[in-house]
Structure formats: structure tokens, C-alpha cells
Amino acid sequence: xxxxxxxxxxxxxxxxxxxxxxxxxxxxxxxxxxxxxxxxxxxxxxxxxxxxxxxxxxxxxxxxxxxxxxxxxxxxxxx
Amino acid sequence: xxxxxxxxxxxxxxxxxxxxxxxxxxxxxxxxxxxxxxxxxxxxxxxxxxxxxxxxxxxxxxxxxxxxxxxxxxxxxxxxxxxxxxxxxxxxxxxxxxxxxxxxxxxxxxxxxxxxxxxxxxxxxxxxxxxxxxxxxxxxxxxxxxxxxxxxxxxxxxxxxxxxxxxxxxxxxxxxxxxxxxxxxxxxxxxxxxxxxxxxxxxxxxxxxxxxxxxxxxxxxxxxxxxxxxxxxxxxxxxxxxxxxxxxxxxxxxxxxxxxxxxxxxxxxxxxxxxxxxxxxxxxxxxxxxxxxxxxxxxxxxxxxxxxxxxxxxxxxxxxxxxxxxxxxxxxxxxxxxxxxxxxxxxxxxxxxxxxxxxxxxxxxxxxxxxxxxxxxxxxxxxxxxxxxxxxxxxxxxxxxxxxxxxxxxxxxxxxxxxxxxxxxxxxxxxxxxxxxxxxxxxxxxxxxxxxxxxxxxxxxxxxxxxxxxxxxxxxxxxxxxxxxxxxxxxxxxxxxxxxxxxxxxxxxxxxxxxxxxxxxxxxxxxxxxxxxxxxxxxxxxxxxxxxxxxxxxxxxxxxxxxxxxxxxxxxxxxxxxxxxxxxxxxxxxxxxxxxxxxxxxxxxxxxxxxxxxxxxxxxxxxxxxxxxxxxxxxxxxxx
Numbered sequence: 001x002x003x004x005x006x007x008x009x010x011x012x013x014x015x016x017x018x019x020x021x022x023x024x025x026x027x028x029x030x031x032x033x034x035x036x037x038x039x040x041x042x043x044x045x046x047x048x049x050x051x052x053x054x055x056x057x058x059x060x061x062x063x064x065x066x067x068x069x070x071x072x073x074x075x076x077x078x079x
Numbered sequence: 080x081x082x083x084x085x086x087x088x089x090x091x092x093x094x095x096x097x098x099x100x101x102x103x104x105x106x107x108x109x110x111x112x113x114x115x116x117x118x119x120x121x122x123x124x125x126x127x128x129x130x131x132x133x134x135x136x137x138x139x140x141x142x143x144x145x146x147x148x149x150x151x152x153x154x155x156x157x158x159x160x161x162x163x164x165x166x167x168x169x170x171x172x173x174x175x176x177x178x179x180x181x182x183x184x185x186x187x188x189x190x191x192x193x194x195x196x197x198x199x200x201x202x203x204x205x206x207x208x209x210x211x212x213x214x215x216x217x218x219x220x221x222x223x224x225x226x227x228x229x230x231x232x233x234x235x236x237x238x239x240x241x242x243x244x245x246x247x248x249x250x251x252x253x254x255x256x257x258x259x260x261x262x263x264x265x266x267x268x269x270x271x272x273x274x275x276x277x278x279x280x281x282x283x284x285x286x287x288x289x290x291x292x293x294x295x296x297x298x299x300x301x302x303x304x305x306x307x308x309x310x311x312x313x314x315x316x317x318x319x320x321x322x323x324x325x326x327x328x329x330x331x332x333x334x335x336x337x338x339x340x341x342x343x344x345x346x347x348x349x350x351x352x353x354x355x356x357x358x359x360x361x362x363x364x365x366x367x368x369x370x371x372x373x374x375x376x377x378x379x380x381x382x383x384x385x386x387x388x389x390x391x392x393x394x395x396x397x398x399x400x401x402x403x404x405x406x407x408x409x410x411x412x413x414x415x416x417x418x419x420x421x422x423x424x425x426x427x428x429x430x431x432x433x434x435x436x437x438x439x440x441x442x443x444x445x446x447x448x449x450x451x452x453x454x455x456x457x458x459x460x461x462x463x464x465x466x467x468x469x470x471x472x473x474x475x476x477x478x479x480x481x482x483x484x485x486x487x488x489x490x491x492x493x494x495x496x497x498x499x500x501x502x503x504x505x506x507x508x509x510x511x512x513x514x515x516x517x518x519x520x521x522x523x524x525x526x527x528x529x530x531x532x533x534x535x536x537x538x539x540x541x542x543x544x545x546x547x548x549x550x551x552x553x554x555x556x557x558x559x560x561x562x563x564x565x566x567x568x569x570x571x572x573x574x575x576x577x578x579x580x581x582x583x584x585x586x587x588x589x590x591x592x593x594x595x596x597x598x599x600x601x602x603x604x605x606x607x608x609x610x611x612x613x614x615x616x617x618x619x620x621x622x623x624x625x626x627x628x629x630x631x632x633x634x635x636x637x638x639x640x641x642x643x644x645x646x647x648x649x650x651x652x653x654x655x656x657x658x659x660x661x662x663x664x665x666x667x668x669x670x671x672x673x674x675x676x677x678x679x680x681x682x683x684x685x686x687x688x689x690x691x692x693x694x695x696x697x698x699x700x701x702x703x704x705x706x707x708x709x710x711x712x713x714x715x716x717x718x719x
Contacts, residue, residue, distance in 0.1 A: 023287050023322045024142060031137035032559055033172040035330045036323070044361075050459040051468065051558060058200060058343075059169045062455040064467065064557025 001075045005054070006046040006068035013041045014073040021070045033057045034071070080128040082235055085153065085180065086164035087173055088135030089563045091192040094572070095164060095222035096132040099123060099232065124229065126236050131158070139179040139279075140286050140326070147290060153183065154274055160239035162231070164190040167197035167204055167219070168564065171337035177213065178329055181245045182279035188235045189217040194227075196564055201344035209340040214246035223569050247278070250328040257313050258282055258325075261306065269299045285310060286322045365456050372449070373475070380436045387432035395424035411604055418600030421645055422593030437479045437510060438577045445576075446568035450475075451560055458558050464541050465548025467491070467558040470500040477507040481681040485688050494689075499547045501689050502697050503540050505677040506704065508533070511640035515672050518644045519665045523657045528666070535708075536673065543704065595635055595642050599649055602631070608650065623671060623709050625664050626651070633675070640678045663716035667709045674705030 008014060016038045019026050033056055034040070043060065044053035052068045054061055063071070086092045100119035117132045133149040141147060153161070163180050165173035170191075180187055191206060210217040216234045220227030249255050261281035262270075270277035273294055283291050284306050295302050310321040317324045361368075398420065444450055450472050458468030469491055477484035484504045491497050508516060521529035602608045608631040612619070615630030632646040647668075648654045656665060676698055677685070685694040 023320065026323060026326070027138075027140055027142065027286075028559055030326050030330070031141065032561055033169075033175075035327060037327075038330075048459065049462075051455055053455060053562070057169060057172045058202070059172065060562035062451070062458070062468070062558065062560045062562060064458055064462075064559065066557030067559055068557075 003073060003075065004069050005042075005052055005063065005071040005073050006065055008042045008045060008052070008073065008075070010042055010045050013039065013076050015039055015076055016071060017074050018072040019070060020072065025067065025070060029063075029067070029071070032061050033059065034061065034063075039076070040073070080126075080160075080236070080239055081131065081156070081158045082128050082160050082162060082232075082239065083131045083133060083153065083156075083158040084162050084164060085133055085149070085176075086135060086190075086192075087137050087166065087169075087176055089561065090135065090164050090166040090173070091222045092132060092135060092164050095190065095192065095220070095228065095231075096130065097572075097575070098222055098225045098228050100130055100132075121232075123232050126232070128159075128236065131156075136176065138176055140283060140288055142289060153185075157274075158185060160186045160188065160235050162188050162190050162235055164192050164222075166193045167191045168193055168200045168202055170197070170202065170204060170341055171334055174333040174336050175329055178248055178332060179279070181213070181215075181247060182276065182282065184244050184276045186239050186242050187215045187245050188231070188238050189213065189215060190222075190227075190231050191217055191219045192222050194219045195221050196566075203342045203344065205340045209336075212246075212336060212340060215243065223572065248332050250325070250332075253316060254313065254324060254328055257309050258285065261285065261309050264302060264305055265295075269295055269302060272298050282325055285313060286325050287320075369453055369456050372444070376440045376444070380440060383436040384432040391427060391432065392424065395420065395427075414600040414604040415597055418597035419593060421600075421649065422589075422596030426589040426593070426641075435577065435581065438581060439573070441476070441479060442573045442576045443568055446566060446573060448563045448565045451562050454558075454560055455562065462557075464503075464544030465551075465553050466496060466500060466503075466544065469558060469560060470496065470503075473500055473504045474507060477504045477509060478513070480509050480511075481505050481507070481677055482684050485681065485684040488688055495551050495553070498689050498693055499544065499551065501685055501693065502547060502700060503544055505681055505685070505697055505701060506536070506540050506543060506674055508536060508673055509640060511643070511678070512673055514641070515643050515669055519656060519669045523665055524662055532669065532673065539674070539704065539708065543700075595638050596645060596649075599631065599635060599646055603649065622706070623667050624713050625668055626660060629668060633672070636672060636678070637676050638679055640672075643672055663713065666716065667712050670712050671705045671709035674708055675702050676705075677701060 002017060005014075016034060016036050018036055019029055019034075029035070034054075038056055040054045040056040042052060043055055046052040046065050046068055049065050051062050051064045054063065084092050084096055096117065096119070099121050100117075119130050119132075121128055121130045131152075133152060134145045136146040136149045138146075139150055141150070161180060161183075163177050165177070177189060189209070191204065191209075194204075197204065204219075206217050206219050216238055218227055218231040218234050220231055222228060250258060258278065258281050261284065262277040265280050265284075266277035270280045273280060273291070280291060280295075284295065287310070292303070292306070295306070313321040313324050319327075453475070454468040454471050456468070457471040461468050461470055470488075473484040473488045481504060484507070485501055488497050488500050488504065491500060516529050516532055520532060599608070602611075608628075611634065612627045612630035615633070616627040619625045619630045619633070620627045628650040629647065632643055632650050635646045636643040647656070651659045653659060660668070676682075682694055682698070685697055689697075
């Protein structure tokens, strides 16, 4: 299932498919270790337009709603 | 010899720096604490060198000011050696920066820090293997305990003497072909003028680095079309923009390297952090937790402060009472001495009892790693006033003192966010302004009114935020913030941090406090406060309906907010305020003091953070807000 990051439920493992937007946004996300094809797990979902907390490469990263909607992800069966 | 520390934010860089260089930098568990370059002469086991602590950088590709400054330093200052510090527990991500640093062709040593944290996370690293793969020495350390630090610097000095640079990692064949074509073109002078190896310049240009592209355009405008051609070339072959192609290549190189040298064991059971975060980061309970923590924090600070302040002040009062027996209270000397005692006791009795517990609480929250979590939780709320979660940190800091808060504003990437946050932060009552609220409103009018003032303050800040962000709309996609692991604070770090911040108060603020008190005494003796009050009286008594004597206190409040109450005692000739001021006057005075011109130190900090115009804007904006609010209260009391 392909969706965007802010729609994922808690504890969902997923793979980043694509990052929409200009190279500034890709750069910002890449700096903190978020790239296409990377595996991540949602630790806290972005309810009510709030930010999403993910675990990626062993670190936790908080991503604001505005940025989460630009991250296209595919939900995987297990991490 | 010059050795530079480079690493991603929160990798323990400052802790390492402090362990050898004494306490010159503030270490905390929040990404991006080092805001300026801090340099120290170090003598270690007979060797002497200059150590430079650069701001944390995630990558050499960046558009953030702080990271650009660090990059500029690395390229132009030609260090003899770079120590690349990494958080061993996030090795795969850290290696991406290492791959970029290798391209700079400077002698390099890797410091694999936080080995204890990596072990806790189940990450096992083959240090020898990593060193062989990178072609440079790798030294494991636990900097907070000083473990491995002597070995690290010994290795660093030896490596610098040999001038040993590491391996270059090649990208896949077709990408490498484009990189070398561009590097070839850049190698004919342009890269040399920019003091960069042609290869890294080529890579960064393919990654669409704006700063480097601008520089190349200035040196050799004809090259821009070549760069664009090669970018298109790469994009067409891969079906993705050239920056994505290059950065994914580096990313997969780092991932491969990581898999080569590290084993990740499945963690048995949930860690303490998971357990704790389940509640702290919970959609609803998280806010209850946050409110609870902040409330407990301030309650502790003020209850401790109050218990220490009262006996201390009583002590000084008795001392002051003895004075007239020995000196005539009409003499010039008496006035000076009285001013000295007032200033001295103002520092000891009013500020220190609150400042020390506050700094202790703040240092603990910082070092445990709770502040970034607070930022995360507050993101959607801060969005409603046009800011991001990150600005909660300066906001919270500001209740202690506006000065460190404005230093904290520098963690924000965008000038717009820095500007709005700086202006709003100065509207928050710092510990000094809190003493005004406590001494006048809480003491004479009741705690409910005092609490009401805090609520009103937040409402006014939200309103001001709305207005400012209306004129400076937010165009960015939002926050992205790393959550560092929770750590047990090291007492030595906490104590040193408190001392470091306290020292600023003792050497800068306290002398000013004493000098200010003495100056006021002299002004009184020479009867100069009256002309000053006279000049201000159309505003103070005409517009705001206050006793004209308060004019001078407002002037001194600009010097240091701590002076306001002390000066009010002096100016009115009593600390029994309700004998000389009505409830309305106390409220109006407090409200105006809450918002008007920030203190001198804050203004200085504002100037260096948001520039002269920003500082002047804040000055007028805050005075306007203060006047409007004070007038509103005057009107409100008149109606009631």
C-alpha cells in the first residue's frame, strides 16, 4: 500500500518511496538520514496535523506535518 | 598545530572538547548547542596544540548558516588534522559525513564516540575493520567519562605529523565518469581558486550546491553551462535529478560500509527509553507530562528561591539598620555605601536563590534529552502562531533569562523564524521580571492575579506572533528534528554548566547591579533623579497614572531588570509598596515593566542575532505593546 507518511498508524514499518518537492527538502531530509528506499517505523502518528515521530537508521526523527505529507511511503509487512 | 573537531549534532563533540580544554563551551543534549567556534590551547602529555570546536554539521551539503560557516572554516583555515567524531550508536548515518570529509583530502582521524550507547542499542562495531576500510585511524571513546580521550589525541598528533589522508570511495561507473569529467574541467584553476580538491567540488555541484555554484559563476561564468549539461546528463541516465543520484550513491556506500563493519543484535525486550517515551510522546498524555514537568520545574525553582531569599534579605536589612548609628545618613559616603549594600544584596538575595535552582533544573532537562521532545510535542501549537516546535526551547529558556534564550534562537535555520522568535522571546518575563510580578502583584494583590498575568502574557505573545507572521508568512515545509537518546546527566557536566552560566551573571550582571545601585544613590544625593522623573512624568504619571518617582526605576530597568524592584524601593523610600501605590498603579507598573524595552544585555544579544534593525524593531515593538497593555489595565481598573 502506497500512502504518505502523515497517514501512517503507530508502529507501522514502511519504506520511503519518493520525496516530493525541491532539492532543498530532499537535502534537509537526507541530512537526518531520510532517503528513498530507507526503512522506517512510525513511533507516533501525526494526529490532528501534528508532527510524526519515526525511527530510521537507529535514530528518532520528528518530522513536521508539512514535511510528512511530501514523503511517499510503502507499508511493509514487517521490519 | 591546529586540530579541528567535526561531527554531526549531538555526537558528544562538546563533551570531548571540554574533557581536554576545560569548560569553555556549553554541552547539552540538544542538537545544535555550539553556536560559535570555540578555540582552546591544549597541553596534553607534553604535546601542545590548538583545538577548535566547530558547530555540529550533518553533511557538507547544506543551506543552513551554521553549517555553511563550519564548512567555510574547514576549507579556508586549513587545519593540520580533522577529528571526525561520530555517535557510534548511529554509525550508518554518521558515515555519510565521513565519506564527505575524506574527499576534502585533509589528515583525518575518526573518533567513535558513545561506545556505551552503541552497546546498549546492540550495535557491535569492528573498529579495526572500519579503520582498514576507511584507510585512517579509528579510536573508540566514551568522551563524557574521558575514556579513550588520551589515546585519541595521541593518534591525532601522530597522524597530523604523517599528514595521512584516507581512502576515496568511488561511485558507480557511470556516475564516476560524469564526476571525473566535471572534476577535470574544474581542475583547470577554478577548484584551486576555491581551495578545494576538484573532485569534491564536482560532486557538490552535481548535488546542486548553491553556494559553490555561485562562487564558480563568479570565477569562471562559462563553466555554469558545463555543470548544467552534466547534471542533465546524469538525470537522464538515471531518471532522477542529479542531486538525488549523487546523494543516494553516497548513502548506499555508507550503508554498505556499515553492514561490513557492524553487527546489530536484536534488542531483548523494550528499553527504558521506549517505555518512557510511550508516555512522554503519547498523543494526549505527552502534553500532561510536559505541563507537569514544566509546572514542577517552576514550582520548585520559586519555592526553593523564596525560602532562601527571605532569611537572606532579613540578614541584609539588619545590617543596613546598623549603618545610621555609625554614619550620618546625610553624608555622601553613607549614600555610596547604602547603594553598594543594596546592589550586593540585590544580587545575593533576589537573583541567586532563583537563578541557581533554575539553572540546575534547566541543565538536568537539557542533559536528560527532554527539550527536543518538548519541541516535538509543541510543534502543532507553535505552528498556530507561525513558528515551529524548535522555538519552544528559547521560549522556555526565556523564563529564566532572555539572554541564553536569544542564544538558543540560533538553532533555527531560517532568518524569519529567528527574527520572530527573538522578538517574542523578549516579551516573556525572565526571572528578573518575575521578581517584579512576585514583589508587587503576587505579594500585594494575590497569587491569582499573578498567575493571570502569566496567562495574559502568553495570550499577548500569541497575538504578537500572529501579527508578525501575518507580515512575514511562513513558506517552509516545517520542522525536522532529531531526538537524541535519553542520557543520565553527568554531575560534573551539570555543575560546570551551572557554574559557566552563573559566572556570566557574577562577572557581567552583578557588577552592573552594584554600580547601578551606587549611581542611583549618587543621583539621589545630588537630587538628579527628580529632573529625570520630571522629563518622564508626562509619560509615567500623565499617560500611565503612576507616581512620578517611578520614572528613574524604568530607566534602570533597561540597564538590568533585576534593578527595577531595588530601584523602586529606593525611589519610593520604602519596600512597603501598598502604602505609596494603589492596586491600579502596582498593576499598571508591573504590566508595563513586563513588556517594555528589554535589558541592555538582551539588546546586545539581539543585535548580534538579528542585527541592528531587528534590535531597534524589538525595542519599539515591545515598548508599544507595554504601553498599550498598561493603558488597557489603567482603563480596566478605572471601570472596576
